[in-house]
Amino acid sequence: MHKLLTESPGEKMILLGNEAIARGAIEAGVAFATTYPGTPSSEISLNLFEMSQESDIYFEYSTNEKVALEVAAGAANSGVRTLCMMKHVGLNVAADPLMTLAYVGVKGGMVILTADDPFMFSSQNEQDNRYYGKLSGLSVLEPSSVQEAKDMMVYAFDLSERLQEPVLFRTTTRVNHSTAVVTLGTIRKRIIKGDFKKDPMNYVTVPAVSRKLHVKLLKNMAAAQEIAEKCEYNFIRGSGAWGIICNGVSYNYAADAVKDLNITDKVSILRIGFSYPMPKAVITAFLKGKEKILVIEEGEPYMEEAVKAFAQEQGFTLPINGKSNELFSRLYEFDPAMVRQQIASYFAVPYTPPLLPDISDVPELPQRPPNLCAGCSHRATFYAVKKAAREQGTEIICPTDIGCYTLGFLPPLSVGDFLICMGSSVSTSCGFSKVTDKKVVSFIGDSTFFHSGITGLINAVFNNHNFTLVILDNGTTAMTGHQPNPGVDMGDFSRSGYGRVSIEEVVKGIGVSHITVIKPYRVRKSIEAIKEALNYQGVSVIISQEMCTLFAKSLKKLKPRAFHVSDKCKNHRDCIKEIACPAFYLEGEKVKIDPVACAGCTVCAQICPENAIVPLKSEK
Amino acid sequence: MDTKRLIIVAVGGQGNLLASRVLAEAALLSDVPVRMSEIHGMAQRGGVVESAIVFGDAESTIISDGEADLLVGFEPSETLRAIRKANSKTVVISNLSPLPPFTVAIGRGVYPDLKQLQELIRSKTSKLIAFDAVALAKQAGNVLAVNMVLVGALTQTRILPLSAESVKETVRTKTKKAFADINLKAFELGFSAAECC
Structure with a gap:
């Protein structure tokens, strides 16, 4: 049996963040899942693909993210719990259905997972998809840890069904690709079949219908706001007069830093896990009586701007900083030392950063960029x-x-x-x-x-x-x-x-x-x-x-027959200069082929001007 | 519990993901809090793979520059490249069998001299344990067991809050059954090699 289908609540397992998310969906009773693969989200769908083979869960690799979301929208509006997964830029492709699905809403719980990639480990940009919550009016949830990613997935489905709206589940690479101990919960019963009740005046988005649906969306947003104010995923740690507001993995770095700097009695941390609609009352209450506030968030100053707006409405004048004054960058990902340093300097805490090794005498090392495989x-x-x-x-x-x-x-x-x-x-x-x-x-x-x-x-x-x-x-x-x-x-x-x-x-x-x-x-x-x-x-x-x-x-469809460079080689090196297959290496001035890496594609043998590259004779 | 931070660097295909998985499972078995982070993605395309593993009470899953207690490199030039993660108190373990990147073959870089590489690492850290882990893996019965050789070596340093027994138990139960004996032998060879260094 697939390990994520294990029925043993309370059992502890080492899980990758993406496995924990898939498990969370299973615990929530997800019955229908769609995706277009994209790093850092891919292992979530891979696990669901595997599980769909040995359970009644329906899973599909859809043609693209727009298709995946529309397929899911049909299932969710027939009352089935549905998960749609993609990488952050995938949501751009699915943005068209997303915006109007928010008007129409869903009947069965629907979670749309967007995996953001700060630092662009494997992406073309590092856009901050929390703004899709604000743009569409859909609730946004953001876990900080692997365990929380699992637990929050169950909450997300319940929230979606309560609001009758899809919920955006926003992760970042360091949640998707972190691994930790996860305590399993109970798997709820899956309802795999639904029914679609015709209701064109609420489902067919012609202008007259949409004008009504937009009113409904605003009501749902107000209801979401109420829920966000009481949501246990927006929590406060500590009771000091210095305030830190953070989300996602920034919370981990902030919590560790406050401990490392020995200032737990001076700091209160507000961790935002339900980040759209922003919990205005929670934030306003948090600001009251604080000396100063530091907002720690990767990506855009999404929370910072909201916090400042709430403070302005209340007439609060305390300093609120984050990306403004360039304490934190909008670029790339954060790390524990960077966050510790900024917290120490913002709150004027004595701190000596670790002494980094002097690497001025290290020679320039050859780069090791990813490369097309041998024989690609x-x-x-x-x-x-x-x-x-x-x-x-x-x-x-x-x-x-x-x-x-x-x-x-x-x-x-x-x-x-x-x-x-x-x-x-x-x-x-x-x-x-x-x-x-x-x-x-x-x-x-x-x-x-x-x-x-x-x-x-x-x-x-x-x-x-x-x-x-x-x-x-x-x-x-x-x-x-x-x-x-x-x-x-x-x-x-x-x-x-x-x-x-x-x-x-x-x-x-x-x-x-x-x-x-x-x-x-x-x-x-x-x-x-x-x-x-x-x-x-x-x-x-x-x-x-x-x-x-x-x-x-x-698939064992290829049994590589390795080639080697024979004595006929006159060192033209067309093989290395023109195709640069990573199976080549130099031994002194001689070109060699690594027989383990060689896939036997024969391309180098065909372009060698001396026909010097020939099959390696079997040693048997 | 004291926090201990381990960085493992390797070239895609050297099996560092399994190594970190084994250490995480051993931590679970020993009731030691553990969190780790890996950069996947292009690993299969010959790039560098880095795992950060944090043992003890901490929330973070990544390790900043200068903050690793233990740095393990599966490939010598990658160990040196990752030296920014170390500080003067860090213990470094490195395989000494090179896998030159392709850029060397096409004349876009020079592979560092191994003797100089070791001197550089020694001068910046508290200790370097360096040996040919590939030779030991072959001795254990499979060249792919380099990861278990290095797991054995890092266990020997006793820097991580994991007993040799719990790590061996995990190697026995969590790696492929067909390779368990080879993996255990590789572990022992790595453990002994670290004792001698």
């Missing part, structure tokens, strides 16, 4: 495109997209010139090709193509743009941990009962007239096919098909 087919495709363009003397602009292949922008491949969000490769190509005289070749992965590349391609055909789109079809959503997508064979995931959408048929159906499917490990053939596509006037599509090497290895 993306590397082969990038090489072929570069080579095709070079052989024709064509200068190319390469908009890229979100996935492992984004790493192609690093030297020596250096393929990847522009990226803003999922699907942007295709649509930005339209703009680039229209106003420049250069050839545009853009890159998108299979999952990202389904997510939001298709609409851009339709646009390109309709508006008669001129560029080449390379669809890198590696049969999985690799970057986030090998999730399925609509193009994959679900047999590879040991699942049945799914449909399958052919990328080639979709592209044909859209009306692209120049389509070529290539096998990127066949280097010369691929180069020739790409040249033809580059010369085509109009929209041309190359579908580069080869299963993700890591995934193929894990």
Whole structure:
């Protein structure tokens, strides 16, 4: 049995934050879950995907976050408890349904999890999604710890059902990817079937209906405000005259700092866990009689601005600081020493920060950036495109997209010139090709193509743009941990009962007239096919098909046959300079191939001018 | 309970996530509060993986620069890169078998001299325990047991509030059954190696 389905309340388990969140949803009786995978949220859905195989929970990887939220909205409005998970930028994709779903509301409890990523460990921006609460009028909950993430999930479902509104559950990477001891609770009974009661005057959002629904939303927001004022997740620790207001992981750093600085008797900490609507009465009461206030929050001064507004209404004049005066930055994530230092200096507490090691004599260390895997087919495709363009003397602009292949922008491949969000490769190509005289070749992965590349391609055909789109079809959503997508064979995931959408048929159906499917490990053939596509006037599509090497290895579909560099090598080093596969290393001045890393893709062997790279003879 | 802070740095694929999991499970078994934080994501793409593990009474799950009591590096240049986490009282344990990053092969960096690397670490910390953990893992029966060799070594320092018995018990029960014997042998070899250093 999946460990998160364990029926033993009181048992202690070491859980990753994302496992704890999934467990919290299970304890809350979640019956229906949807997602589009994205770090740092991916393990929540991975666990639900696994559990859906051995329970009556319905789980799906939806095509994108907008779809995931709409699928969930249907289920929730039929009375079923529903969880919809995504990374922070995913909520931008789902923002359209979100804003009006807030008007319509839900019948069964619905929690929308948004995993924010301060410092951008694996994201393109570090937007602060608490503002989505303010924008939509939906309640926002924010846990500080792994245990609380589990407990709060149960509360979130109850809150949603009470308000008849979705609830936003906002985490940050350091909650999702922290691990701690969690005490399990009771699993509530799941209700897996619901019923939809027709009520068009409340469900069909034509203007006349929406005008009424907006009034209802404001009433629900007022009700949420009342609940937030009494919510146990907004709590106060200590009773000193110095006030700290904090949320999420900032609370952990503040609590540790107050203890480390030995000022527990001087400080009161107000931890905000229910952060929209902000608990005005709680905050106002907290401010009363305080000497000064420090607001500690990663991201934007979301709480700070609210606290200042509440103080102004009351005519309080005590100092309130946080991001203002640049005590804390809006950039990146916080850490315990930074928070300790700021608390000490703000409240004038004597404190000697730890002496950092003097690293001025440490030589510059070689960087270790993430790299496309040994044998990755993306590397082969990038090489072929570069080579095709070079052989024709064509200068190319390469908009890229979100996935492992984004790493192609690093030297020596250096393929990847522009990226803003999922699907942007295709649509930005339209703009680039229209106003420049250069050839545009853009890159998108299979999952990202389904997510939001298709609409851009339709646009390109309709508006008669001129560029080449390379669809890198590696049969999985690799970057986030090998999730399925609509193009994959679900047999590879040991699942049945799914449909399958052919990328080639979709592209044909859209009306692209120049389509070529290539096998990127066949280097010369691929180069020739790409040249033809580059010369085509109009929209041309190359579908580069080869299963993700890591995934193929894990499925035991790939039994690597390692290659080695023979004596014929004259040290041209085209292999290293052109494709830079991480299986290569230098021993003195000689190029070597690590036989454990080599996936046997043969690309280097095909481009070696001396044909010096040959299969390693089996030692048996 | 005193707070003890451990940083583990490794290259993706070296098994540091399992190492930290074992230590966390051992803490649970010993009723020691434990919290940790890991940066996942690009680990499988050959990047650096860092785990922070905080034992004892604390809420934070990450460790600031200069605040680790114990720093364990699975790869020598990564140990040196992570030296900012240490202070003059920190004990450092490092594997000495290098995994040069690809940037070295393409001429975009120079791998540090191992002797100089050890001198630098020694000069900035209270103690360096350094040995070839890959050789010991092979001796134990599987090169992938480097993580358990280093778990053995860090247990020997007695800096963490975990007994050797509780860690071994966890290795026995929480790592794959087929590898349990190799892992235990690797643990013992690492433990002894740390005694000698």
